Amino acid sequence: MAAGPYNYSYIFKYIIIGDMGVGKSCLLHQFTEKKFMADCPHTIGVEFGTRIIEVASQKIKLQIWDTAGQERFRAVTRSYYRGAAGALMVYDITRRSTYNHLSSWLTDARNLTNPNTVIFLIGNKCDLDAQRDVTYEEAKQFAEENGLMFLECSAKTGENVEDAFLDTAKKIYQNIQDGSLDLNAAESGVQHKPATPRITMNAGVQPPNKEGCAC
Amino acid sequence: MFYVPLSKNSSATAMDVSKLIQKKVGPDVICKQAIECVNVVEGKRYLRYAAIIEKNDEQSVFVFMANRVPCLQSGDLSLECVIPIDAQLRCHAEDDSSSQRSMQIAAPPKQGNEKGDIRLALKSSCADIILEMPKNENSTLFLAEVTRARDLQTQSLAFGEIPTFSWLEPFRLQCTQGNPAGSAGSRASCSSSGVPNSNDSQNPFADDTFDPLKHMNLQNTGTKVMASDVGISRTTWFEDDLTSLSLKPPEMLNASRKSVSSNSLDKILDDADGFTDSMLSLEKQFGISPSVEMPVGSKPPTSREKFVRQILSERDDEFTNQTTFRVFCGTWNVNGQSPAEALHKWMVVDNDAPDIYAICFQELDLSKEAFIFTDSQKETEWQNAVKAYLHPKASYRKVKSIRLIGVLLIVYIQEKHVPYVKFIDADSVPTGIMGFLGNKGGVSVRMMLHSSSLCFVNCHLAAHQNESERRVQDYHDILAKTRFKQFDPPLCISEHDVIFWIGDMNFRIDLPNDEVRTCIRQGKLKKLLEQDQLSKLMKSGGDVFKGFEEGIPQFDPTYRFDAGTDVYDSSEKNRIPAWCDRILWQGPDIQILRYDSHPHLKVSDHKPVSALFNTKIRVIDQKRYKRVYEDIMKKMDRVENDYLPQIKLDKTEIVFNDVKFIEAQSTVVTIANVGQVPVEFQFINKLDDTTYCRPWLKATPSQAIISAGACCEVTVEVYVDKSSVARLNAGEEKMEDILVLHLTGGKDSFITVSGNYLISSFGSSIEALVQLHGPIREVPVADLIEIEKPGSLSRVDIAQDGGRLYMVPKEIWKMVDFLHQHALDMDELFQQPGRNSEIQFIRDCLDTGRPEQISGNLCVHSVAEALLLFLECLAQPVIPYEYYTQCLTSSNNLLLSKQIVSSLPDCHKNVFLYLCCFLRELLMHDEHNGLDIKFLSTMFGEVMLRQPPKPNTGTPSNPSSSSSSAKVREATAKERRSRLRDEEAKKAAFVYHFLSHEIDF
The missing domain is CATH 3.60.10.10 (Endonuclease/exonuclease/phosphatase)
Incomplete structure (x- = not known):
């Protein structure tokens, strides 16, 4: 990255997949910028965003790849699944067709990622409840049947957006902790940055550089 | 300078001092023992504390001076020097009571002799110090420990284990020795002890890895201590006032030491x-x-942390x-x-x-x-x-x-x-x-x-x-x-x-x-x-x-x-x-x-x-603090995202109209760097592909660096040549591709390229062409695809439609006929290159049904080249792929070769014999056109006999071949070249039979 070194213990790679117009880019924007991007153009390519989060007091850098949803790019976007630690699979609760296509997205995700990739199902646009076309219950059931984590979110209001990204990271971290995710595997989607051991002398008196900075 | 009388019952305080020292040096290392002693420099005596510090089975003697007496907190100590106990360390202990007699330190001093002091001289590449300590149980233990540690090091050296003592580096930087504000130091002690200072004669590499940081004025940086650890420079934060205290001028120390209680x-x-x-x-x-825990290689001064602290302090009022x-x-x-x-x-x-x-x-x-x-x-x-x-x-x-x-x-x-x-x-x-x-x-x-x-x-x-x-x-x-x-x-x-x-x-x-x-x-x-x-x-x-x-x-x-x-x-x-x-x-x-x-x-x-x-x-206010903190983090993330490479493309979709065989079309895509950092872009391969685009497509440059605010023009060109024309003609491939423009450390953009490819007789199959009466462009694409399917000819009802089949494709006939009319006596036929525009014109004439326009005003060389190209592009060569190997093995045998030709499908056999007939005709005019049979055999052998395409081309080569050594690869290349020469000769030999004689079938 251009902006200098940062401190984090891990890098997790995420991909966001799903039909065109379900709000993948808006979810990414909401997560990285905490803002809703109205009239977001179609993604032609793969957008990239990062954010540092904290899980179990470990700082983790998320590298998020937001893929183009258009069918014609499907063959190309498949290249990006490889090595993802987390996959956010998004549908639009107001458009049943986007929900119906989930099984095909899921097939891709399963085939092209490693078995430990955490797949999180997101029903986006839950702020548009009046136009709901897919019930929470059926999606919940679909998620359960396929062993997916699930939340309904709104990239517009920000509802649950944070949770979806963080819960995915927590699950990945848990997989690392219990050893089911092998960090040495090239395709794990996780990079570990070993931290230098710190020398702690005296927890009570920690001289800051200059106290103004200690605030 | 002041004199400290050595306390005779210092053992009582030794325990406390070791605790303080442990605190001082931090939890990463172990203070095994500490002792109060006196450093003797040029006859002057200074109170010191010596400690044995251990890490990774490596021991070192740390000498501390006290800023206050007695020491009450770790801050009262400052590190004076660090002496690794390695095999090079020379230690020598003297009993003060019998000062003339030197003795091995391993020998315990006489018990009960409370009056005497022990003089311990430690000498290594980096230190030379004399410490005097009261003779008691504590000092005996200390000496024994030093000897034991040194012996261990000597032993492990014998086993080839070379101690690094790299953990000492941060401590060395804290040492006051060599700092003019510090004590006169023990380094000078050598002159009084009579031991020559051996610093210069020592191997500079003996003591530790060379650390350039040591030579920089980092002493006063306090909390920032650079450590060189086995070649990797990293930074550790010290959370004590260790280093800064040592900078206190001695005058002040002396004055305040005795009279200040805290x-x-x-x-x-x-x-x-x-x-x-x-x-x-x-x-x-x-x-x-x-x-903070930092990734290796990052430096605190530029870290996000410091930045956050800075902004937090600036926004103090808000929370x-x-x-x-x-x-x-x-x-x-x-x-x-x-x-x-x-x-x-x-x-x-x-x-x-x-x-x-x-x-x-x-x-x-x-x-x-x-x-x-x-x-x-x-x-x-x-x-x-x-x-x-x-x-x-x-x-x-x-x-x-x-x-x-x-x-x-x-x-x-x-x-x-x-x-x-x-x-x-x-x-x-x-x-x-x-x-x-x-x-x-x-x-x-x-x-x-x-x-x-x-x-x-x-x-x-x-x-x-x-x-x-x-x-x-x-x-x-x-x-x-x-x-x-x-x-x-x-x-x-x-x-x-x-x-x-x-x-x-x-x-x-x-x-x-x-x-x-x-x-x-x-x-x-x-x-x-x-x-x-x-x-x-x-x-x-x-x-x-x-x-x-x-x-x-x-x-x-x-x-x-x-x-x-x-x-x-x-x-x-x-x-x-x-x-x-x-x-x-x-x-x-x-x-x-x-x-x-x-x-x-x-x-x-x-x-x-x-x-x-x-x-x-x-x-x-914790709540507001949290809010401000999160706001700052958000902004930092945004900054980081802002600093991601950003580009803008003027088009992401390129459509080429009427793409013709061997006629390039191109358009320019402008990549504007709209971000704040230089952008390095590259067109990357899609999943399982070995190239970033189809063979008929090209983007130049395919990779470059664009500085912030600048633009780069990428020319995207389509050009259908003989390698891709057959697949496009047969409808096996559509003219569609997606270029993946990758930014190093950033996003990818897709550029869709599509074209409306105009089917040409070039790249069609003989089977299809003999069925076509009208110009190829006038045939509906679906029909073309139908007749291009393998075996389409066998489905033709010969009884009914057989008469409608051409003997040879009319396109071949037209070109051969032209050459027959205009080029029989032409010098350097098939040797001079044609003109591109004329070849394209010939293509159009053949494809659009204007063969009559291929007339005398065209350069014969263009027509000759067009003919060769046409034969080269045929979906199946004149001698179909399945006969290729057979032909090569039979090339030295006229009879066998003749048998093969007679077994060819009719349309192929006709084309072959027709061309051979024409070539024989040409050879009859050899005194004018200068052609010879060997040349023609070689040339037409190449175009009529083509090696079958390898199955699975386009997939990455298997790892075993890619991992093979350069030598093996070179050998294979050599082998391949000789095989090609061999094949070339055989092809020529095969054709030669039919050019040398007229052969009846």
Whole structure:
């Protein structure tokens, strides 16, 4: 990255997949910028965003790849699944067709990622409840049947957006902790940055550089 | 320099010292043993502590000097030198009692000989030091440990294990040795010990890895300590004041060492580990603790952490509230007396318990011992008295107290505020006789309370009516020399939000004694105040007590009384009464509530003075702090995302109309770098592809770097040549591709390229062409695809449609016919290249049914090349792929070759024989056109016999072949070349049969 070194213990790679117009880019924007991007153009390519989060007091850098949803790019976007630690699979609760296509997205995700990739199902646009076309219950059931984590979110209001990204990271971290995710595997989607051991002398008196900075 | 007599019962303190040293060096290393000793340098003796420090089975002797005696906290120690115990270390122990006789240190000194000292000489590539230690059990153990460690190192060296001692590096940087401000150092000791300094003769690489950082002036960087660890430079944060303390000039150390006691509760709080620091816990909670875990290779100065801290401090106002704290300041020159009276009259001025007490004494102990010894009975008495008379309505904890001979400052804070106090430090500056003896001077305590910094100064300035100037000098000295060395760089008094300057400042009233006393009696304090030296100085606007304020003393001068009375000095000195004891403050939002003296307390010749303040302290609102913190983090993330490479494409979709065979079309895509960083782009391969695009597509440049704000024009070109034409013609491939434009460290963009490919007779199959009567462009694509399917010809009902099939494709006939008409006698036929435009024209003529336009005005070479190209492009070569191997093996046999030809599908056989016939015709004109049979055989062998395409082309080569060594690859290439030459010869030989004779079938 251009902006200098940062401190984090891990890098997790995420991909966001799903039909065109379900709000993948808006979810990414909401997560990285905490803002809703109205009239977001179609993604032609793969957008990239990062954010540092904290899980179990470990700082983790998320590298998020937001893929183009258009069918014609499907063959190309498949290249990006490889090595993802987390996959956010998004549908639009107001458009049943986007929900119906989930099984095909899921097939891709399963085939092209490693078995430990955490797949999180997101029903986006839950702020548009009046136009709901897919019930929470059926999606919940679909998620359960396929062993997916699930939340309904709104990239517009920000509802649950944070949770979806963080819960995915927590699950990945848990997989690392219990050893089911092998960090040495090239395709794990996780990079570990070993931290230098710190020398702690005296927890009570920690001289800051200059106290103004200690605030 | 001063001499410290070696304490004979030092073993009692050794345990404590080892604890302090352990704290000092941190938990990563183990302090195995510590001992008090004396460093002998040129006959002079300096008190030191030697410790054996262990890490990773490597031991080292650390020599510390003490900034204070006795050492009470780890900060009182500073590291002087570090001597790794390795095989090179030479150690030599001498019994002082029999100084002439040297002995091996392994031999235990004689037991019971308590009088003698042991001299231990340690010599290595980096140190040369003589340590003297009392001969006792402790020192014996120490010596034994050093020898044992050295022997172990010698042994492991024998096994080839070379110790690195890399962990010593951060400690070495803390060493005071070589620092001119430090002690004269043990390095010089070699001259006195008679051992030649072997530094120069030593192998510079013997001792450790070469560390260029050592040669840089990093000594004073304090908390930033660069460590070189096995070649990887990394940075560690030290959380102690170790390094900064060592910078103290020795003069100051000497003066303050003996006479300063520092009874600091902060130390006790540390030990109890109960000093919960709200800020720290908050920082930890948000992951910005000052001791951060950093990825290897990153440097704290540029880290995100520092940046966040900086912004947090700038936005301080957004998450702090002003809360009023009640601060009581009291000062009393007690004239060496003991507390005989109840102090509550002084210390409890109203009903509300102060949050903070700052109690200042001067002339606490006038005994000679106070100048020499640390302990002062008087101090204990007054400490206890103060403790007993703190406001009864609250419970207090001592923050810190510091004494410089007779000047004692005690700071208490209410128990409930303890969690919010941090970064406590103290310092003292002697200004007395000779400028450094501590009979006059100032002591200071500073702390952080919530988000505000407070500093209390207790001073005792120079006495005497006419010494005002001297007092000013003392003030400036205290202000300038006080340094809170826990910080890097050390903090000054003036760098605090709130300062209370308290003490016996000794300023007098410039009026005759009688007049002063009269005014006091008459209560004309205002008149006296006008002549008060301090008031006058402060009003004068000079830089004396600049920025300080004082309440108006509404009380009688507090100096000087006959002890035990309220009567002003009646002695023969008959001193003029004065307001010696004052309390000043500096800082915003401080309100003085009371400013009193307390004449009821009569034990001293001064009356105590007190002041009560309401002080605004910035208190962090956790909720708002969290909000601001998150906002900053959000902004940082945004900045990081902003610094991702960003580009804009002027088009992401490219459509080429009417793409024709061997006719390039191109368009330019402009990549604009709209981000803030240079962009490196590259077209990357899609999943499982070996190239970034289809063979008919090309983007140039395919990778480049664009600086911020600049643009790069990429030419996207489609060009259908013989390699891709057949698949496009047959409809096996559509002219569609997606270019993936990848930005290094950033996003990918897709550029869709599509084209409307115009099917050409070039690249069609003979089977299809013989079925086509009209021009190929006029045939519906679906029909073309149908007839291009393999075996389409066999489905044709020969009985019905057979007559409608051409013998040879009309396109071939047209070109051959042209050459027959115009080129039989043409020199260099099939050797001269044609003109591209003419070849394209020929293509159009053939494809659009205007063969008549292929006429005499065209260059024959163009037509000749078009013919070769046409044959090369045929979906199936003239001799179909399946016969290829057969042809090659039979090439030396006319009969077999003839058999193969006769077994070819009719249309292929016809084309082959037709072409051979034409070539024979050409050869008959060889005296004009100069052609020879060998050349034609080779040329047409190449185009008519083509090697079948390898199955699975386009997939990446298997790893075993890619991993094969260069040698193997070279061999294969050689082999392939010779095989190709061989095949070429065989192809030519095959065709040769049919050009040399007319063959009947």
